[in-house]
Amino acid sequence: MEDFVDExxxxxxxxxxxxxxxxxxxxxxxxxxxxxxxxxxxxxxxAGGFYLGLRHGPTILTAAATFVAGEISRQVGGGLFxxxx
Numbered sequence: 001m002e003d004f005v006d007e008x009x010x011x012x013x014x015x016x017x018x019x020x021x022x023x024x025x026x027x028x029x030x031x032x033x034x035x036x037x038x039x040x041x042x043x044x045x046x047a048g049g050f051y052l053g054l055r056h057g058p059t060i061l062t063a064a065a066t067f068v069a070g071e072i073s074r075q076v077g078g079g080l081f082x083x084x085x
Contacts, residue, residue, distance in 0.1 A: 034041040
């Protein structure tokens with residue numbers, strides 16, 4: 001189960017980095033800014049998450065639930081019907 005969670009977090013983390021790379025200018029070192037100013041970065045992330053939740057909460061929950069259900073069925077299906085040996 002831990003591998004499943006770690007794999008999901010790695011996929012999500014990579015997707016977040018891809019989105020940030022597309023949205024932010026190339027010369028902006030956002031990782032350095034987050035390390036230098038962790039409290040404002042956290043406040044910005046909380047405010048952004050709150051705003052996204054208000055505007056797109058049901059859509060995000062539906063997408064997350066669909067993803068989790070698909071991953072669980074893939075894991076269970078692989079365990080039940082996968083190759084043994």
